[in-house]
Amino acid sequence: MxxxxxxxxxxxxxxxxxxxxxxxxxxxxxxxxxxxxxxxxFPFFDAFEENFLTEYGVSKIIRKIKxxxxxxxxxxxxxxxxxxxxxxxxxxx
Numbered sequence: 519m520x521x522x523x524x525x526x527x528x529x530x531x532x533x534x535x536x537x538x539x540x541x542x543x544x545x546x547x548x549x550x551x552x553x554x555x556x557x558x559x560f561p562f563f564d565a566f567e568e569n570f571l572t573e574y575g576v577s578k579i580i581r582k583i584k585x586x587x588x589x590x591x592x593x594x595x596x597x598x599x600x601x602x603x604x605x606x607x608x609x610x611x
Contacts, residue, residue: 545575547603552595554587558610566606 541547549570553559563581570576580602582595587609590596599605 541604543575544570544604546577548578548580548601549576550580550582550599550602550605552591552605552607553581553583554609555583555585556587556610559608562610563608 551563551567553563567579567581570579580598582591582598584591584595586592591607
């Protein structure tokens, strides 16, 4: 028996993907939360939302739930992301 190690890196350049600039503060920002919709995400994101509004001064939280928990975010969600200052994604069971 042999073991094969696979390299998960993409063969092509990833120059089109750049890291977003760091936010100095979340105060007054709009934060989007994208959930996979499984029941474990709801209490977590409820607490997360409350904390961001009260402790970090976030002005608005927008929560979106994907229609298929195992697929990428829906196109209508992807189109909204540029309107947000920050995005959090998560999954749960």
